Amino acid sequence: MNTIFNISRRTFLKTGVSVGAGLTLGLYLPSSPAETPPAVTDILFEPNAFVRIGTDNSVTVTVKHVEMGQGTYTGLPTLVAEELDADWAQVKVVGAPADAGRYNNLFWGPVQGTGGSTAMANSFEQMRMAGATARQMLVTAAAQAWQVPAAEIVVKAGLVSHAASKHQASFGELAELAAHLTVPESGEIKLKDPKNFVYIGKNTTKRKDSKAKINGTAIYTQDINFPDLLTAVVAHSPRFGGKVKSVDMSKAKGIKGVVDVVQIPTGVAVLARDFWTAKKGRDALVIEWDNSQAFMGSTADILASYKAKAENMGMIARTEGDVAATLAKTTKKLRAEYVFPYLAHATMEPMNCVVKLNKESCEVWNGEQFQTVDQANIAQVVGLKPEQVKINMLYAGGSFGRRANPHSDYVKEAASIAKAIEGKAPIKLVWTREDDMQGGQYRPFYYHTIEAGLDEQGNINAWHQRIVGQSIVTGTPFEGFLVKNGVDETSVEGASTLPYHIPNLLVDLHTITSQIPIQWWRSVGSTHTAFSTETMMDELATATGKDPVEFRLALLKEHPRHAAVLKLAAEKGDWGKPLPKGKGRGIAVHESFHSYVAQVAEVTVNDNGTYSIDRVVCAVDCGIAVNPDVIRAQVEGSIGYGLSAVLTGAITLKEGLVEQTNFHNYPVLRINEMPVIEVHIVESQEKPSGIGEPATPVIAPAVANALFAATGKRLHDLPLKLT
Amino acid sequence: MELSINGKSVTVDVDADTPLLWVLRDHLQMTGTKYGCGMALCGACTVHVDGQPTRSCSMPISTMVGKKITTIEGLNSKAAQAIQSAWEKLDVVQCGYCQSGQIMSATALLEHNPKPSDSDIDSAMSGNICRCATYVRIRAAIKEAAQTLA
Numbered sequence: 001m002n003t004i005f006n007i008s009r010r011t012f013l014k015t016g017v018s019v020g021a022g023l024t025l026g027l028y029l030p031s032s033p034a035e036t037p038p039a040v041t042d043i044l045f046e047p048n049a050f051v052r053i054g055t056d057n058s059v060t061v062t063v064k065h066v067e068m069g070q071g072t073y074t075g076l077p078t079l080v081a082e083e084l085d086a087d088w089a090q091v092k093v094v095g096a097p098a099d100a101g102r103y104n105n106l107f108w109g110p111v112q113g114t115g116g117s118t119a120m121a122n123s124f125e126q127m128r129m130a131g132a133t134a135r136q137m138l139v140t141a142a143a144q145a146w147q148v149p150a151a152e153i154v155v156k157a158g159l160v161s162h163a164a165s166k167h168q169a170s171f172g173e174l175a176e177l178a179a180h181l182t183v184p185e186s187g188e189i190k191l192k193d194p195k196n197f198v199y200i201g202k203n204t205t206k207r208k209d210s211k212a213k214i215n216g217t218a219i220y221t222q223d224i225n226f227p228d229l230l231t232a233v234v235a236h237s238p239r240f241g242g243k244v245k246s247v248d249m250s251k252a253k254g255i256k257g258v259v260d261v262v263q264i265p266t267g268v269a270v271l272a273r274d275f276w277t278a279k280k281g282r283d284a285l286v287i288e289w290d291n292s293q294a295f296m297g298s299t300a301d302i303l304a305s306y307k308a309k310a311e312n313m314g315m316i317a318r319t320e321g322d323v324a325a326t327l328a329k330t331t332k333k334l335r336a337e338y339v340f341p342y343l344a345h346a347t348m349e350p351m352n353c354v355v356k357l358n359k360e361s362c363e364v365w366n367g368e369q370f371q372t373v374d375q376a377n378i379a380q381v382v383g384l385k386p387e388q389v390k391i392n393m394l395y396a397g398g399s400f401g402r403r404a405n406p407h408s409d410y411v412k413e414a415a416s417i418a419k420a421i422e423g424k425a426p427i428k429l430v431w432t433r434e435d436d437m438q439g440g441q442y443r444p445f446y447y448h449t450i451e452a453g454l455d456e457q458g459n460i461n462a463w464h465q466r467i468v469g470q471s472i473v474t475g476t477p478f479e480g481f482l483v484k485n486g487v488d489e490t491s492v493e494g495a496s497t498l499p500y501h502i503p504n505l506l507v508d509l510h511t512i513t514s515q516i517p518i519q520w521w522r523s524v525g526s527t528h529t530a531f532s533t534e535t536m537m538d539e540l541a542t543a544t545g546k547d548p549v550e551f552r553l554a555l556l557k558e559h560p561r562h563a564a565v566l567k568l569a570a571e572k573g574d575w576g577k578p579l580p581k582g583k584g585r586g587i588a589v590h591e592s593f594h595s596y597v598a599q600v601a602e603v604t605v606n607d608n609g610t611y612s613i614d615r616v617v618c619a620v621d622c623g624i625a626v627n628p629d630v631i632r633a634q635v636e637g638s639i640g641y642g643l644s645a646v647l648t649g650a651i652t653l654k655e656g657l658v659e660q661t662n663f664h665n666y667p668v669l670r671i672n673e674m675p676v677i678e679v680h681i682v683e684s685q686e687k688p689s690g691i692g693e694p695a696t697p698v699i700a701p702a703v704a705n706a707l708f709a710a711t712g713k714r715l716h717d718l719p720l721k722l723t
Numbered sequence: 724m725e726l727s728i729n730g731k732s733v734t735v736d737v738d739a740d741t742p743l744l745w746v747l748r749d750h751l752q753m754t755g756t757k758y759g760c761g762m763a764l765c766g767a768c769t770v771h772v773d774g775q776p777t778r779s780c781s782m783p784i785s786t787m788v789g790k791k792i793t794t795i796e797g798l799n800s801k802a803a804q805a806i807q808s809a810w811e812k813l814d815v816v817q818c819g820y821c822q823s824g825q826i827m828s829a830t831a832l833l834e835h836n837p838k839p840s841d842s843d844i845d846s847a848m849s850g851n852i853c854r855c856a857t858y859v860r861i862r863a864a865i866k867e868a869a870q871t872l873a
Contacts, residue, residue, distance in 0.1 A: 068818055069816075069817030069818030069819065069855045070817070071817070206811075206814060207814045207816065209816065209819065210810070210811050210814055210815075210816055211811060212819075213816040213819030213822050214807050214810045214811055214815075214816065214822060214826065215755070215795065215796075215807065216754075216755020216756070216794075216795035216796055216823045217755065218819055219754075220757075220820060222748075222754070222757065222758060223748075223754035225752060225754075231749070273749075274745060274749035274750065275745050275748075275749055275758075276737075276738070276741045276742065276745040276749070277738075346854060347818075347820075347854055348757075348759055348765070348767060348818065348820040348821045348852070348853070348854045348855075349757070349759075349818075349820045350758070350759075395818070395819065396818060397757075397818050397819070397820030397821075398818040398820060398854045398855060399818075400854070430758075432761060433759065433760040433761055433762070433765075629814060630814075633814065633817060633857070633860070636856065636857070636859045636860070637817055637855045637856045637857060638856075639856070640853075640855075640856020640858060640859075641854070641855075641856055643856075662760055662761075662762050662764060663760055663762070663764040663765055663852060664762065664764055668852055668854065669856060669858075670849045670852060670858075671844075671845050671848045671849055671851070671853075671858040671861060671862070672845040672846070672849045674856065674858035674859060674862075676859075677859050
């Protein structure tokens with residue numbers, strides 16, 4: 001269990017005076033037993049704790065995960081407020097500093113970061129314990145003050161009261177008293193029975209970040225400013241792996257307002273007091289690029305080489321029974337090939353980072369998603385120790401995986417600029433949309449084949465899936481966890497975990513090495529495996545003449561959570577009801593991040609081959625639904641995000657150059673393309689699982705299956721084009 | 724150059740080709756208006772120029788002299804208040820980065836068309852990208868705001 005200590009009490013004991021600060025609790029974890037609590041001399045209100053109760057009656061919750069839209073600044077405080085019985089209005093939220101000792105992701109070992117839809121799942125007990133501990137201390141303080149039994153004290157909506165003696169106090173009034181108490185052992189803390197929840201599952205906690213994001217006062221990295229701040233715009237090699245051969249900086253330096261031009265490992269940075277001048281300076285650089293080590297290929301070459309690889313057996317990700325022998329003697333077989341393009345994350349806020357470098361320290365402002373990794377990489381660039389790098393976690397203007405870059409690409413670039421100018425001014429690196437779109441870190445290009453056999457009764461007797469693509473985690477700190485026997489689990493997840501009962505099953509993988517920088521993209525492996533598996537299941541159902549829902553349910557007897565969402569989506573999505581000509585309905589089900597999602601998509605196909613997605617009905621089982629409205633929002637948004645990849649998303653290369661630059665040639669979903677969405681959340685007592693990602697991968701197969709229903713045409717390549 | 728921003732007269736000394744967006748952000752420290760694409764494709768930089776929703780990233784400052792500029796910081800019309808309240812009531816925002824621009828476009832819509840139809844909403848808002856795809860709630864919030872104004 002977690003060890004909780006009382007920072008405010010330590011401060012009190014050390015200084016001998018009450019800090020007037022109220023109660024501040026920290027949590028220490030068994031993974032770092034040797035760690036001592038932070039120095040107490042200047043500890044007052046330092047955010048090294050999860051719960052802080054001020055004498056002003058505020059409850060401040062420190063959130064260790066980045067708020068990038070997924071609602072973590074609401075979800076995690078909901079857990080604290082629940083166990084503390086706080087009034088939601090008194091709850092404030094602050095972001096945690098980089099500190100893996102206190103704020104690590106409990107699923108990732110000694111690593112602080114946000115990803116894999118784990119924020120709620122890994123924090124569920126930790127944050128409830130933090131709230132419950134604070135509550136118990138307030139009760140103890142009240143019992144002592146009023147000389148009444150603690151068991152008779154009631155806490156409700158931020159008020160502590162004792163009916164018989166008619167005593168009542170706010171948290172703020174008790175905070176100082178509580179600050180002097182010893183923290184109870186975790187074994188003495190009792191969490192609430194779920195039947196007594198007032199916030200969890202109740203839609204009683206509105207988003208904490210709404211107001212600031214509605215009136216323009218929310219601060220993102222792009223908004224950070226200092227009087228002496230310099231904005232840096234960088235000329236990058238147009239090709240991956242290209243280097244500066246020569247650069248003529250004279251014209252750039254001659255532009256009024258350009259303060260400096262420096263060469264850095266990733267290109268040439270122009271610094272000015274404002275963005276526009278820095279960009280003008282960059283445009284005036286004359287650079288000759290050395291392409292001797294650069295990637296010079298095109299998308300067509302990539303596909304051809306992947307197809308050639310797929311001729312042979314790869315590394316085995318899963319094998320059951322004897323696929324080869326079964327397929328050899330099966331007469332009814334289906335085979336399909338699938339092509340998935342590179343995809344850009346295209347966050348609304350292009351990559352950026354602020355760095356202030358001094359001799360002994362480095363301070364960073366960032367929509368920080370990968371604290372420990374970035375801290376170590378920055379430290380290496382600037383020649384300091386990781387603990388000398390202070391990271392301020394700001395709101396991120398979207399991420400979808402992008403800001404959790406295992407190589408800290410843009411963050412390191414910012415640090416290298418600060419170093420190149422020897423820290424003479426704080427710098428803000430700003431990537432333009434074009435830098436962002438062409439800067440790599442894409443969802444990898446993949447090629448799949450699936451061959452499946454049907455026996456005479458119409459049962460799937462064999463399934464062989466082959467996947468070809470780059471490995472996201474090889475060469476990153478996550479390789480040790482996620483690459484097993486040569487297979488990157490993130491390349492095959494969703495395929496290797498196929499839930500259907502199939503006696504002979506084989507999934508194999510060819511991992512490609514390439515210079516094209518790649519990264520996880522909302523729902524990672526499932527972005528492609530959900531599509532190939534769920535469209536093939538639809539083809540097999542059609543081949544047997546069975547209803548796609550019944551066909552799946554018969555093979556999901558050992559997977560009740562898959563079956564339940566499938567049934568729920570079918571029921572709510574009017575499955576089986578006739579549609580007019582030109583319209584179609586398709587269904588898909590998939591598990592990712594321990595959450596189960598099924599969707600029914602309805603499409604209209606026009607005579608010219610264009611189509612629209614009219615309605616999506618989604619059933620989701622993500623365990624206990626802590627904030628149902630945030631879950632609905634995530635599902636709506638995940639479907640919208642996935643639809644960009646369905647309709648248009650593709651990064652392509654020609655002779656080493658990325659062909660897309662901005663939203664005109666990398667179109668993304670707009671409001672007029674957004675379907676009506678209905679979300680149905682399964683009641684569950686299971687622990688909360690992921691919700692930021694699991695609805696994204698399901699939409700592409702649901703739409704492809706709907707397009708088949710409308711047109712009789714099977715589509716195997718994304719984006720889905722009928723003409 | 725003398726500009727009128729949120730009802731106040733402001734003098735700036737910048738190159739004539741500097742886009743309004745960067746004057747607001749880098750010279751006047753009004754950071755509610757966001758940079759998203761620089762090509763008038765995404766709408767994150769939307770402000771009102773003489774009441775019309777305008778992409779400030781593509782408006783050279785020299786063309787702004789003599790015009791009335793309103794940014795998210797200066798929104799205070801009835802329609803704006805209705806929009807912002809509806810946004811809060813429905814918890815529209817996710818990452819929030821595009822939302823200043825969404826609110827500027829939505830406010831302009833209601834100021835010109837107090838009872839927009841579904842297709843009016845889609846057409847007025849299709850210049851504003853939201854990568855979190857909060858579109859379902861944007862539609863609902865505009866309708867909610869229109870109702871409160873009625």
